[in-house]
Amino acid sequence: xxxxxxxxxxxxxxxxxxxxxxxxGNEVYCARDFGNIIGDFTGFDPHMVLMDIxxxxxxxxxxxxEIRKISNVPIIFVSSASDNMNIVMAMNMxxxxxxxxxxxxxxxxxxxxxxxxxxxxxxxxxxxLEHRGAVLNLNDASLTYNGERIELTKNEFRILQTLLENKGxxxxxxxxxxxxxxxxxxxxxxxxxxxxxxxxxxxxxxxLPDFIATKVGIGYIVEQ
Amino acid sequence: xxxESIFVIFIKYVVxxxxxxxxxxxxxxxxxxxxxxYGLESEGLFYAFGLCGAMCVAVGAFRFAHYAVRYRxxxxxxxxxxxxxxxxxxxxTPLEEDYQSMIFALKKALDEEITKKDSDLRExxxxxxxxxHQIKTPISVMRMILEGEDTxxxxxxxxxxxxxxxxxxxxxxxxxxxxxxxxxxxxxELDPIIKRAVHKFAPQFxxxxxxxxxxxxxxxxxxxxxxxxxxIEQLLSNAVKYTEKGQVTISVTDxxxxxxADTGMGIAEEDLPRIFEKGFTGxxxxxxxxxxxxxxxxxxxxxxxxxxRIYAESExxxxxxxxxxxxxxxxxx
Numbered sequence: 001x002x003x004x005x006x007x008x009x010x011x012x013x014x015x016x017x018x019x020x021x022x023x024x025g026n027e028v029y030c031a032r033d034f035g036n037i038i039g040d041f042t043g044f045d046p047h048m049v050l051m052d053i054x055x056x057x058x059x060x061x062x063x064x065x066e067i068r069k070i071s072n073v074p075i076i077f078v079s080s081a082s083d084n085m086n087i088v089m090a091m092n093m094x095x096x097x098x099x100x101x102x103x104x105x106x107x108x109x110x111x112x113x114x115x116x117x118x119x120x121x122x123x124x125x126x127x128x129l130e131h132r133g134a135v136l137n138l139n140d141a142s143l144t145y146n147g148e149r150i151e152l153t154k155n156e157f158r159i160l161q162t163l164l165e166n167k168g169x170x171x172x173x174x175x176x177x178x179x180x181x182x183x184x185x186x187x188x189x190x191x192x193x194x195x196x197x198x199x200x201x202x203x204x205x206x207x208l209p210d211f212i213a214t215k216v217g218i219g220y221i222v223e224q
Numbered sequence: 225x226x227x228e229s230i231f232v233i234f235i236k237y238v239v240x241x242x243x244x245x246x247x248x249x250x251x252x253x254x255x256x257x258x259x260x261x262y263g264l265e266s267e268g269l270f271y272a273f274g275l276c277g278a279m280c281v282a283v284g285a286f287r288f289a290h291y292a293v294r295y296r297x298x299x300x301x302x303x304x305x306x307x308x309x310x311x312x313x314x315x316x317t318p319l320e321e322d323y324q325s326m327i328f329a330l331k332k333a334l335d336e337e338i339t340k341k342d343s344d345l346r347e348x349x350x351x352x353x354x355x356x357h358q359i360k361t362p363i364s365v366m367r368m369i370l371e372g373e374d375t376x377x378x379x380x381x382x383x384x385x386x387x388x389x390x391x392x393x394x395x396x397x398x399x400x401x402x403x404x405x406x407x408x409x410x411x412x413e414l415d416p417i418i419k420r421a422v423h424k425f426a427p428q429f430x431x432x433x434x435x436x437x438x439x440x441x442x443x444x445x446x447x448x449x450x451x452x453x454x455x456i457e458q459l460l461s462n463a464v465k466y467t468e469k470g471q472v473t474i475s476v477t478d479x480x481x482x483x484x485a486d487t488g489m490g491i492a493e494e495d496l497p498r499i500f501e502k503g504f505t506g507x508x509x510x511x512x513x514x515x516x517x518x519x520x521x522x523x524x525x526x527x528x529x530x531x532x533r534i535y536a537e538s539e540x541x542x543x544x545x546x547x548x549x550x551x552x553x554x555x556x557x
Binding site for chain 1 (some may be wrong): 357360428436
């Protein structure tokens with residue numbers, strides 16, 4: 001679990017980002033005193049800072065420079081001004097990455113995790129998803145059940161991961177396809193059906209029948 | 225403009241000073257009449273006028289040389305007229321002075337007008353830029369909210385929100401292409417640029433059940449990542465928009481042509497040469513009613529700024545293909 005600080009003056013956006021980042025098990029603090037970010041920073045002592053550029057009083061570059069005087073904590077800029085000049089400037093000011101607004105939640109997640117992985121030793125903290133005793137290891141894409149390793153293809157892994165992340169909620173076929181496309185597997189509808197069928201067979205073969213249920217007209221679900 | 229002959233200038237000089245000729249002739253006639261009435265020798269008259277004439281010719285030749293030099297200077301100024309007043313000749317007569325004062329007064333009024341228009345324009349652009357940045361925050365919030373649920377409505381709203389984002393992005397790029405440039409040219413891997421664009425448009429493809437074919441290739445090109453992405457996104461957006469069934473194929477050839485081909489309605493032969501023009505919508509755009517004729521125009525403009533080239537080929541009913549030439553060429557201008 002990491003402590004992440006959000007410096008964003010639009011409170012609605014800040015709280016949405018907070019919710020999203022908390023959903024994969026982090027502690028999040030949204031800065032409140034934009035005249036004294038350093039106070040909030042030292043009080044919360046985060047592992048990472050998400051920094052908007054246009055803020056009241058001082059801008060994000062200023063606070064980045066101020067934080068850099070006392071800490072090497074990773075800083076990711078979040079801004080709508082995503083022209084090349086601003087990105088170059090952000091990196092020169094000591095930023096580690098740049099997330100452009102409008103924020104794509106998937107891109108945000110990926111960038112935060114990548115920066116955290118680079119900055120902190122992830123050993124001993126393997127991200128996993130678990131259900132009915134089956135453990136999905138997100139680092140090496142393996143599924144283990146009763147000490148037995150079940151080999152998954154890239155697509156099968158991504159489908160299972162998405163379903164487990166939304167445990168108890170139906171996931172549409174379109175959403176699953178989008179997730180596969182984002183891994184550069186440009187599947188068509190019947191390929192998805194085949195992938196799900198194979199995945200179910202593997203799970204059943206390993207002693208996990210009916211792991212994935214079908215929601216007619218919607219998609220698939222892993223029941224709570 | 226070719227140089228005027230000295231003869232033409234001489235004619236102009238004579239015309240301008242015609243009153244001297246008329247006065248001289250009148251003086252001669254008056255003197256001749258007086259000489260005649262007093263019964264004086266007419267030889268004296270011719271002698272006196274001969275000397276006067278010689279003097280006039282000498283002074284006139286000197287004056288004409290001066291006139292010719294200034295005349296040519298003035299012509300040069302007119303041919304290379306700029307908006308500064310320093311180029312004007314030093315006035316030699318009160319009349320010239322008055323005209324110059326008028327020119328300066330007009331120029332001052334014009335300058336003020338231009339300055340005002342400039343600052344109006346800049347203020348407008350600044351406001352649009354701010355607006356684009358402002359609108360991105362609520363879009364972010366909506367996106368986050370929509371991501372929370374996975375129903376048909378949520379996905380449809382996400383798609384529509386994505387379209388809003390694309391339009392917003394287009395406004396910003398339209399402003400940027402017109403004004404200051406924002407380019408970072410270096411060698412980029414082409415594959416991740418294409419993939420990122422595909423990821424963005426994945427929901428559109430899936431929603432419309434259109435397939436995508438793309439074979440990754442390890443190719444590097446000199447370009448600007450952001451602007452090339454913008455071009456690819458525009459082309460993908462069109463490909464999805466005008467394709468009802470079938471697939472879109474993205475490929476990169478050995479000679480560095482990026483090709484985005486679809487199996488859509490195609491472009492009419494008579495429209496094909498004009499699709500990159502500003503505001504041109506063609507048959508497809510008019511049938512669709514959503515087209516503004518801006519996307520491909522911005523693509524062409526961007527391609528020009530990046531020194532890439534863009535082409536289209538199409539067959540009605542079979543599909544269209546857009547090619548971006550990513551080769552480097554020597555600048556000829």
